[in-house]
Amino acid sequence: MTRASLDKQPHEVASMFDDVAANYDLTNDVLSLGQDRRWRKEVAKAVNARPAEKVLDLAAGTATSSLTFAATGAYVVPCDFSLGMLREGKKRHGWMPFTAGDATRLPFADEVFDAVTISFGLRNVQDTDLALRELYRVTKPGGRVVICEFSHPTWAPFRTVYEEYLMRALPPTARAVSSNPDAYVYLAESIRDWPDQPALAARLQGAGWSKVAWRNLTGGVVALHRGVRA
Ligand SMILES: C[S@@+](CC[C@H](N)C(=O)[O-])C[C@H]1O[C@@H](n2cnc3c(N)ncnc32)[C@H](O)[C@@H]1O
Numbered sequence: 001m002t003r004a005s006l007d008k009q010p011h012e013v014a015s016m017f018d019d020v021a022a023n024y025d026l027t028n029d030v031l032s033l034g035q036d037r038r039w040r041k042e043v044a045k046a047v048n049a050r051p052a053e054k055v056l057d058l059a060a061g062t063a064t065s066s067l068t069f070a071a072t073g074a075y076v077v078p079c080d081f082s083l084g085m086l087r088e089g090k091k092r093h094g095w096m097p098f099t100a101g102d103a104t105r106l107p108f109a110d111e112v113f114d115a116v117t118i119s120f121g122l123r124n125v126q127d128t129d130l131a132l133r134e135l136y137r138v139t140k141p142g143g144r145v146v147i148c149e150f151s152h153p154t155w156a157p158f159r160t161v162y163e164e165y166l167m168r169a170l171p172p173t174a175r176a177v178s179s180n181p182d183a184y185v186y187l188a189e190s191i192r193d194w195p196d197q198p199a200l201a202a203r204l205q206g207a208g209w210s211k212v213a214w215r216n217l218t219g220g221v222v223a224l225h226r227g228v229r230a
Helices: 010-031 035-047 064-070 083-092 128-137 156-177 182-193 197-206
Strands: 054-058 075-080 113-119 139-150 210-217 222-228
Touching: 010 035, 010 083, 010 156, 010 182, 035 064, 035 113, 035 139, 035 210, 035 222, 054 064, 054 128, 064 075, 064 113, 075 083, 113 128, 128 139, 128 197, 139 197, 156 182, 197 210, 197 222
Parallel strands: 054 075, 054 113, 113 139
Antiparallel strands: 139 222, 210 222
């Protein structure tokens, strides 16, 4: 069983997700106490995919995140570099155009997507800034980006309780439900290490995105960042 570390070596990250692919969605539901479904609805609202628009769902995994965009009639491309996650997705949603690709070298031409989005994926990419620039490259001028990622609760007492949950309760719970509990130790560590809301917004601006803003969900446990390609 593979567990990535904070240097996020791509082959370790990919094989860690290969290992958890079969139980990934169930484990998410349990560990997020069902909140993930609400977060996904908010991402869909923020992306606001319209019929026939081309939407890239990067780090799509099993494509659970992609389904909400496809429901509006948009053409959604789920892309990921874990073949295990892609295979699991293909079994369930064979009609979707699953594409193998690395976030730092996207297999798409310049300026092809109306919207690009990434849910719970950017934190796992070794070079965040390069991935943000790649997302920018493949987006049409006027197109938009939405990033859904774990973040940092803004109210200090809640932040303390949440960090306790992450570091103490999450790993034993994961042991009960996941095929690779160590992957959830990485999850906790990588969330703690991730930039806070203003810092991620600055990274988006640095990659060229305009009108960057964010909204907190569940008190900042998750943040939705958005931006536009001018
Ligand atoms: C936590 S899962 C999220 C899956 C899905 N977006 C969701 O919301 O359920 C993170 C995904 O990011 C993918 N990933 C991590 N680094 C990547 C990279 N450099 N290129 C493409 N995919 C990557 C992993 O393979 C994994 O499937």
